[in-house]
Amino acid sequence: xxxxxxxxxxxxxxxxxxxxxxxxxxxxxxxxxxxxxxxxxxxxxxxxxxxxxxxxxxxxxxxxxxxxxxxxxxxxxxxxxxxxxxxxxxxxxxxxxxxxxxxxxxxxxxxxxxxxxxxxxxxxxx
Numbered sequence: 001x002x003x004x005x006x007x008x009x010x011x012x013x014x015x016x017x018x019x020x021x022x023x024x025x026x027x028x029x030x031x032x033x034x035x036x037x038x039x040x041x042x043x044x045x046x047x048x049x050x051x052x053x054x055x056x057x058x059x060x061x062x063x064x065x066x067x068x069x070x071x072x073x074x075x076x077x078x079x080x081x082x083x084x085x086x087x088x089x090x091x092x093x094x095x096x097x098x099x100x101x102x103x104x105x106x107x108x109x110x111x112x113x114x115x116x117x118x119x120x121x122x123x124x125x126x
Contacts, residue, residue, distance in 0.1 A: 008123055009047030009069060010107075012037075012115070013062050013093060014077025016052040021086065022079050030079075033112035040116070047071075055089045059096050066100040073122060074101065078110040 017027045017034075034050060041048035049071075053062045066074070074097050080086045097104055107118035 008072045011071045012075040015079035037112045070101045073105040075107045
């Protein structure tokens with residue numbers, strides 16, 4: 001499927017940067033990389049929104065974001081994907097995507113700079 005990126009909209013869901021499960025050095029790095037990713041996405045014409053969620057706070061905000069405009073893809077960040085203790089939370093995120101935005105592709109990344117490769121896997125440029 002070849003689509004032009006100007007029509008694509010992504011939601012990136014991840015743990016809050018100050019979440020207790022994220023090591024301090026990763027919090028700092030992600031605090032730099034996430035704004036860079038947002039800027040790159042916007043510069044390339046993608047719609048992009050970052051939503052923070054945690055097991056402690058639940059997924060209601062994320063669910064409402066999905067419902068307001070069904071994204072083409074949902075990126076699940078590395079704080080969830082790369083942490084075995086977050087496995088159930090990741091399953092919950094996937095279940096919310098499946099029920100609230102069933103046409104969305106699910107993209108799993110380990111680090112923010114891996115997101116462009118994930119986009120290209122599912123949405124190659126025309």
